[in-house]
C-alpha cells in the first residue's frame with residue numbers, strides 16, 4: 001500500500017510517505033469478547049476487514065475514478081465541490097493551514113488553493129492531502145503536477161488513515177475538509193475525534209458527503225438511478241461493477257443528516273442548530289443527494 005507513495009516521495013520532497021497506523025491489528029471485540037462487525041455496503045463484515053475491502057475498491061477504481069465520477073453524477077460533483085469550497089472562503093481571513101482527508105484525487109485541495117489565490121491573492125495557504133490509498137494519492141499527485149502548486153510548500157501528499165492521524169500533532173490546522181470520504185471509514189466517531197484533535201481551537205471541520213434524499217418521490221427516482229444505472233456504468237466504463245455497487249450501497253448506509261450532525265456535536269464541535277439550511281448544522285445539495293456539514297472546534 002505504501003509503495004506508490006514511496007515512489008512518489010522519491011520524485012518529490014513534497015510527498016511525504018508516512019506509515020499507516022492501522023486502527024485494528026487483530027479482530028476488534030466488544031466488552032463480552034465477541035468480534036465486532038460493521039457494514040461494507042449492504043454486507044456485514046468483521047470490523048477489521050473493512051479497511052482492506054475499501055482499499056480494494058479504491059485500488060480498482062483509482063485510474064477511472066474521474067471519468068466515472070463525471071459519468072455517474074453528470075458532472076454535478078464538480079459543482080458540489082465548488083460550492084463546498086467557496087462556502088468555506090479559504091483565504092478570506094489570511095492564509096490557512098488546511099488538511100484534506102480522503103483527498104486522493106486532489107479535487108478539494110486544488111479548489112482551496114485556487115480560491116485563496118484567485119480571490120485574495122493568497123499564495124501562502126497550504127493543504128496536506130491525506131488518503132489511506134497510495135493509488136488515489138498518485139492520481140491527485142498527477143493532477144497537481146500540471147499546476148503552479150507543484151513542487152511548492154503549498155501542497156503535500158501523505159498516506160495515512162483518517163481514523164489514526166498520530167503522525168499529525170494536536171492543534172495544527174485551521175481547516176479540515178473531507179469530501180465523499182467519511183462514509184468509507186470503519187469508525188466515523190474515530191475520524192471525528194482525530195479531526196477535532198488536529199484542528200486548532202476555532203478551526204473548522206467541513207464534510208461533503210452523499211446523504212439522504214428528503215423528498216420520497218425524488219428518492220424513488222434517485223434509488224432507481226443509483227441501483228440500476230450506476231453499477232452498469234461501472235461495468236461498462238471501468239470494467240468493475242462490484243466496486244460501484246459498493247459505492248451506491250455505502251451511501252445508503254451512511255447516517256442521516258441529523259444523526260451525522262449529532263455525531264459531530266458528540267465529538268466536541270460547535271455546530272449550527274439541528275436543522276437544515278441557514279443557521280443549521282447542515283446544508284443539503286440537490287434535495288439531500290449530497291450534504292455539507294460543518295463544525296467549529298471550541
Ligand SMILES: C[S@@+](CC[C@H](N)C(=O)[O-])C[C@H]1O[C@@H](n2cnc3c(N)ncnc32)[C@H](O)[C@@H]1O
Pocket residue numbers: 054058101102103104105106107108130131132133136160161162163178179180181182184185186
Ligand atoms: C470517493 S473517494 C473521494 C476522493 C476525493 N475526496 C473526491 O472527492 O474526489 C474516497 C476516498 O476516501 C479514501 N479513504 C477511504 N477510507 C479512508 C481512511 N480510513 N482514511 C483516509 N482515506 C480513506 C479512499 O482511498 C478514497 O480516495
